[in-house]
Every structure is written in structure tokens, then in C-alpha cells.
Amino acid sequence: MGGVFSALYLQRQGWDVEIFERSSVPLVGRGAGIVTHPELRQALADVGRSAETDLGVSFDWRITVDRDGKEIARLKRPQISTSWNRLFEIVNEVLPKERYHLGKEFLRCEEDADGITAYFGDGTQARGDLLVGADGFRSQVRAHLLPEAQPVYAGYVGWRGLADEARFSGAMRDIVETFIFHLPPGEQIIGYPAAGQNNDIRPGHRSWNIVWYRPTDAAKLKRFLTDDTGREHAISIPPPLISREVIAEMRADAERLLPPQFRAAIDLIDQPFFQPIYDFETPAMAIGRACLIGDAAFVVRPHVGAGIVKVVQDAETVARCVGKGEDVVAGLKAFEAERLPMGRGFVDHVRKLGSYIRPSFASEAERREAMMYAAPDALMGETAVLDFLYRDEPPPYLRASA
Ligand SMILES: Cc1cc2nc3c(=O)[nH]c(=O)nc-3n(C[C@H](O)[C@H](O)[C@H](O)COP(=O)(O)OP(=O)(O)OC[C@H]3O[C@@H](n4cnc5c(N)ncnc54)[C@H](O)[C@@H]3O)c2cc1C
Structure with a gap:
């Protein structure tokens, strides 16, 4: 680009x-x-x-859901999602x-x-x-x-994948135009609309893009980066080479930890892949x-x-x-x-x-600061937006301990 x-x-x-x-x-x-x-x-x-230019799929709403998939917060934020392609x-x-x-x-x-x-x-x-x-x-x-x-590894990975809208059934059809957030303890998962295959943005042909951020320590990352032939890849691994066992583990955790909307979407993703998160x-x-x-x-x-x-x-x-x-x-x-x-x-x-995405904190002050970004208002107000570039003061939801 x-x-x-x-x-x-x-x-x-x-x-x-x-x-x-x-x-x-x-x-x-x-x-x-x-x-x-x-x-x-x-x-x-x-x-x-x-x-x-017809860039992609438009959507208006962001919602946060609990473990049962019930809406607990809502924000109107019109946006367009496209694909790299x-x-x-x-x-x-x-x-x-x-x-x-x-x-x-x-x-x-x-x-x-x-x-x-x-x-x-x-x-x-x-x-x-x-x-x-x-x-x-x-x-x-x-x-x-x-x-x-x-680059420095941030200690977590983002599991990603696109679920085809055409394969959605029942209540899943209603979510395809919504940006949905959920926070399993120490983790974060988001799902939002994206263009479908061949950049198709017609209703019924779009997709829903999942990103599931999960703490993954260095030893686990090494295992994730090792393919089924035993070869270890540096920094990232091509999606088709991700070990079947690692993917099965992720799917089992999804069943255990995620709300129904995300479980259903992950079921529809044939080739999930992960992106190790780095700062540089x-x-x-x-x-x-x-x-x-x-x-x-x-x-x-x-x-x-x-x-x-x-x-x-x-x-x-x-x-x-x-x-x-x-x-x-x-x-x-x-x-x-x-x-x-x-x-x-x-x-x-x-x-x-992303500071909330970790298994534990060094101090109570560090935990408080990180958790401020995990409250639904902050999460929905700050994710995938660039407002921070233009403001002089933090918004109310980031002010408590600012
Ligand atoms: C899965 C995923 C999802 C993303 N989602 C978003 C998003 O929602 N929004 C967003 O804004 N960004 C997103 N990004 C990030 C975004 O794609 C990158 O920040 C952006 O593409 C960076 O552009 P770039 O030109 O710096 O690098 P790139 O777009 O990566 O381009 C680098 C190019 O250089 C080429 N190249 C590499 N080495 C050499 C070499 N030695 N000689 C010649 N050519 C070389 C590569 O083949 C590539 O074409 C995402 C990235 C990934 C991986």
C-alpha cells in the first residue's frame, strides 16, 4: 500500500x-x-x-455482548469496512x-x-x-x-478469519451488519462486516471478520509457529501450515469461552489463522x-x-x-x-x-489503568477509530484515572 x-x-x-x-x-x-x-x-x-468509490460494507452500530450473547452496551458509529483486496x-x-x-x-x-x-x-x-x-x-x-x-512481541496473538454471510443461518443473519465486542477475562474478541469473496458487498454475499486477541506466552507462540512437519517458522506462519492441533485447541476454547454469535461464526471459518502482535x-x-x-x-x-x-x-x-x-x-x-x-x-x-490482554498484572495501579480501556464505552469508543489524533483531552470514559 x-x-x-x-x-x-x-x-x-x-x-x-x-x-x-x-x-x-x-x-x-x-x-x-x-x-x-x-x-x-x-x-x-x-x-x-x-x-x-464503492469501498465496502457500511454499518452503523457497535454492541458489546456478555457471555450469553446478550447486548450490554450499544454505540452508534457509522463506518465502512472493506478488504485489502x-x-x-x-x-x-x-x-x-x-x-x-x-x-x-x-x-x-x-x-x-x-x-x-x-x-x-x-x-x-x-x-x-x-x-x-x-x-x-x-x-x-x-x-x-x-x-x-x-520488533518486540506484545505477548498475545490475534486469531482471525472471515465467515461467509451466505452460510449464516437463523439469528446470525441479523448480526452481519453489526460490529460486536466481547471480553472474555484477559482476552478480547471483535467481529465486524467485511466484503465477501471477490470483494462482493451485496447483502447475502458479504462476510463477517473475526479477531480474537488471546495472551500467548513465548513458549506457546513457539509451538503455534511450528507446523505439522515440526518446522518452526520465524515471526509468523502461513495460514495453511498452522498445525491442526493448534487450530483444534482454539476451536475447543471458543466453545468454552465465547458467546453464541462468535462460536457460530468461528464454526464457519474453514481456515482460521493467527497474527502474533508486535510493537515496533x-x-x-x-x-x-x-x-x-x-x-x-x-x-x-x-x-x-x-x-x-x-x-x-x-x-x-x-x-x-x-x-x-x-x-x-x-x-x-x-x-x-x-x-x-x-x-x-x-x-x-x-x-x-491492548494493555488489558494479558493473564495478570504487576500491580493494582497497572490493572486499573489497563481495565479502563476494557470498559464497554472505552472499548467501543476507541477501537477502529482515530479520534485520539484530533482531541486535546481524553474522553470521559478515559478520564477517571487519566
Ligand atoms: C491480517 C491483517 C489485517 C489488517 N487489518 C487492517 C485494518 O483493518 N486496517 C488497517 O488500516 N490496517 C490493517 N492491517 C495493516 C495494514 O495491512 C498494514 O499496516 C499496511 O498494509 C502497511 O502498508 P505497507 O505499505 O507499510 O506494507 P505492506 O502493505 O505490507 O506492503 C509491503 C510490500 O513490500 C513487499 N516487500 C517486502 N519485502 C520486500 C523486498 N525485500 N523487496 C521488495 N518488496 C518487498 C511485500 O511483498 C509487500 O507487497 C492489517 C494487516 C494484517 C496482516
Whole structure:
């Protein structure tokens, strides 16, 4: 996303851009549900896609339910949910195809007084005035330029999956347009509408996206990352390789712990997968003629669904700060001055939202602070929204011990 939006924003400034993607096949079929924010609609409009573009599924209500599935709190919060796939499809239409190169794995770069050269795994290279490192969470640009910086595991995973609306029956049909929250002790589960297969957003063809956050210590994570052949994967494991035993365990726990809406949805998810949750803060975003944006720079826990907004804002800021390219290094320093505090603010705020997801607390004060974010008002008021970016004071539900 960052690579594509950077290219589009820079192109608007008159830059001659090329995009290099490691994957040798087109990036289609990524199924993750993405909750959108107004800032994303603005970015789409900026790069030439109408803000009216049919982005995804609209829904109005958020509810919190108890263990029996009974509603205990409600909040009106209109929102649109889309999928990674749909978003990529939308931007792909304005992408300069001849400038998008597949099968180009960045390995390293070298900078001199006149420019910067990137070297790729297939033996080719590319030279330019500016290198935007938008290569995601496991960024090789970052590993090359800032080898010391490493993500920190947050101590929990998010189990995810999409349940097809077409397979919903009975009362389940009524929930598909609702964002539902539930809090098992020390855990959190949310479910919200998302586009269905092939980005279908017609009623009856949509899906419901589940994320179940569960404390998972390092030893357990190691077991989760080990596939049925005994091979241990680093950081994350491809969904089809997750051990059958680990999935069976999760399903058994769902029966034991979750309200009926979530149990029914999980039953319908054929291929659940988990995402280990990490925090990462880069020490620098501008390194000479290179910069890091998006997940390469800051990995924010998923609770506010901010990854896409953060990366498109980084992309817009890079393009605005480097302008026509008179002084790229100074432009990138200005970009860094604007976005480094922003990225730190994102990570810090969202870390607090997830602070409740743990088996125990070091002190009563720590427990009180964490539990404030787990009250239904706070949970529904802060999850998947970016209000924190614009307010001077915390809202009433976060004020008690603020
Ligand atoms: C399951 C899931 C659900 C999510 N849900 C949401 C949500 O609801 N809302 C939200 O805002 N965000 C969500 N996110 C986060 C969001 O997808 C990311 O924050 C966002 O995509 C980051 O954009 P990026 O450009 O930094 O990295 P990415 O989109 O990850 O792109 C990095 C690209 O770089 C390529 N690449 C990697 N290494 C190399 C290399 N060495 N050379 C060349 N290319 C390389 C990769 O193939 C990839 O295409 C979710 C993420 C996941 C995994």
C-alpha cells in the first residue's frame, strides 16, 4: 500500500517513479478485512479515485455482548469496512502499470553524492534520487539501513478469519451488519462486516471478520509457529501450515469461552489463522536519500486499524516534503520531523488499548489503568477509530484515572 500510494503522490509532484515488488505474482486474493477511516477516503480522492468509490460494507452500530450473547452496551458509529483486496483493486486502476515491477526483491542500497542505487535479488539494479522503503513489517530496507532495530512481541496473538454471510443461518443473519465486542477475562474478541469473496458487498454475499486477541506466552507462540512437519517458522506462519492441533485447541476454547454469535461464526471459518502482535518503533525514518514509511517504520497493534491510514499519510508527507526534489535529504529530514512523533504517538496509544490482554498484572495501579480501556464505552469508543489524533483531552470514559 505504501509503495503504491507513494508512487501516486510523488507522481503528482512531477516525479518519475518506479515501484519494485518482491512478489513474482500479482498481489491479489489477500483476504483481510480492513476497517476504513475518513482519512483513507481523502487519500483515495488525492490520488484520483473518487471519494464516492464503492469501498465496502457500511454499518452503523457497535454492541458489546456478555457471555450469553446478550447486548450490554450499544454505540452508534457509522463506518465502512472493506478488504485489502478491494483497496488494492481500487488503487491499481490508477497505477502506472509499466512502472510496477514484480519479482524485484530489494537486497541493499548504496548512496553517493548524486543519487542512490538499489540492488535486487535477480541481479538487477535501479538508480534514482530518492528511495522510499515501503516494504512492510519485515522490511529489508530497514534491516539493511538500521540493522539493530527489532520488533518486540506484545505477548498475545490475534486469531482471525472471515465467515461467509451466505452460510449464516437463523439469528446470525441479523448480526452481519453489526460490529460486536466481547471480553472474555484477559482476552478480547471483535467481529465486524467485511466484503465477501471477490470483494462482493451485496447483502447475502458479504462476510463477517473475526479477531480474537488471546495472551500467548513465548513458549506457546513457539509451538503455534511450528507446523505439522515440526518446522518452526520465524515471526509468523502461513495460514495453511498452522498445525491442526493448534487450530483444534482454539476451536475447543471458543466453545468454552465465547458467546453464541462468535462460536457460530468461528464454526464457519474453514481456515482460521493467527497474527502474533508486535510493537515496533524505528529510531529514524530518514536515512540520507532513503526513508522508511508505513509498517517498515512503525508497527501498530491492530486495535485501531490504522496501518493503512498511517502509511498513506506517510506517503503524502514524503511527497509534500521532498517537493520537486531540489534538496531530497533536507526534504526527508522535514518528513521525519513530522512523522516520527506521529508514529510514536500511534504505537503508544494503541499499546494502551491492548494493555488489558494479558493473564495478570504487576500491580493494582497497572490493572486499573489497563481495565479502563476494557470498559464497554472505552472499548467501543476507541477501537477502529482515530479520534485520539484530533482531541486535546481524553474522553470521559478515559478520564477517571487519566
Ligand atoms: C491480517 C491483517 C489485517 C489488517 N487489518 C487492517 C485494518 O483493518 N486496517 C488497517 O488500516 N490496517 C490493517 N492491517 C495493516 C495494514 O495491512 C498494514 O499496516 C499496511 O498494509 C502497511 O502498508 P505497507 O505499505 O507499510 O506494507 P505492506 O502493505 O505490507 O506492503 C509491503 C510490500 O513490500 C513487499 N516487500 C517486502 N519485502 C520486500 C523486498 N525485500 N523487496 C521488495 N518488496 C518487498 C511485500 O511483498 C509487500 O507487497 C492489517 C494487516 C494484517 C496482516
